[in-house]
Amino acid sequence: AQSVTQPDIHITVSEGASLELRCNYSYGATPYLFWYVQSPGQGLQLLLKYFSGDTLVQGIKGFEAEFKRSQSSFNLRKPSVHWSDAAEYFCAVGAQSGGGADGLTFGKGTHLIIQP
Amino acid sequence: ETGVTQTPRHLVMGMTNKKSLKCEQHLGHNAMYWYKQSAKKPLELMFVYNFKEQTENNSVPSRFSPECPNSSHLFLHLHTLQPEDSALYLCASSHGVGSDEQFFGPGTRLTVL
Numbered sequence: 001a002q003s004v005t006q007p008d009i010h011i012t013v014s015e016g017a018s019l020e021l022r023c024n025y026s027y028g029a030t031p032y033l034f035w036y037v038q039s040p041g042q043g044l045q046l047l048l049k050y051f052s053g054d055t056l057v058q059g060i061k062g063f064e065a066e067f068k069r070s071q072s073s074f075n076l077r078k079p080s081v082h083w084s085d086a087a088e089y090f091c092a093v094g095a096q097s098g099g100g101a102d103g104l105t106f107g108k109g110t111h112l113i114i115q116p
Numbered sequence: 117e118t119g120v121t122q123t124p125r126h127l128v129m130g131m132t133n134k135k136s137l138k139c140e141q142h143l144g145h146n147a148m149y150w151y152k153q154s155a156k157k158p159l160e161l162m163f164v165y166n167f168k169e170q171t172e173n174n175s176v177p178s179r180f181s182p183e184c185p186n187s188s189h190l191f192l193h194l195h196t197l198q199p200e201d202s203a204l205y206l207c208a209s210s211h212g213v214g215s216d217e218q219f220f221g222p223g224t225r226l227t228v229l
Contacts, residue, residue, distance in 0.1 A: 004158075034217070043120070043206055043220035090159070094216075104218060106159040 002027040002093045006107035013081050014115045021076040021110050023065075023091030032094035033074040034104065035065055039087045047089075050074065061085070086114045118142050120221035122207050128227045129197065137192040137224045139207030147213045148190040150182060153204040153223070165190060166213045197228045 003026040013019050036044040048059025055067040065076045088111050092104040120141045129135050150162040164172035165184040181193040204223045210216035
């Protein structure tokens, strides 16, 4: 079964500074990888996804992520954060189950705090 | 309405009550999901429906009973819940099951007294 580890529970970044959120996954084949963001009281919104091809993926709101197979990682980055980026960020992995019934497996999330 | 909607947004119930959560998707998707989000725990997949058929029950207690009358609607019927069932319940939908991108609703914040 697949699993996802987000090693940082909380991260504090100054507004305007760069950001990197870590995600490591465990899966036997090439996974489908996702990053979602959740603002307080809201559902999850997809930031970006990796299925195949170019390992550097561009997403919404200026985010990008890089798939590194050798490190089993899919870290999320942003060159300059804004106060509105404060939220909970979830990495998720999906199995290439060929139409199987699995949903996504999520990490525990990283809470991003933006300092003025 | 667009996307995935959930009602009610907030629900407080006693342990002996019976209530239902409703989810509706306006995206033409075929698969729908219920997740439970508790504080300090990862999102837990509860149920998966594909073309109205339940394809996964992730060892969920029987006090949670899902219903999917059609591909656009998903219900979660609740009865004799416990305080530890208090959580945010999220509904999601996707075009197909497996690893398709999932679109989430805003969730129902449930408190069991």
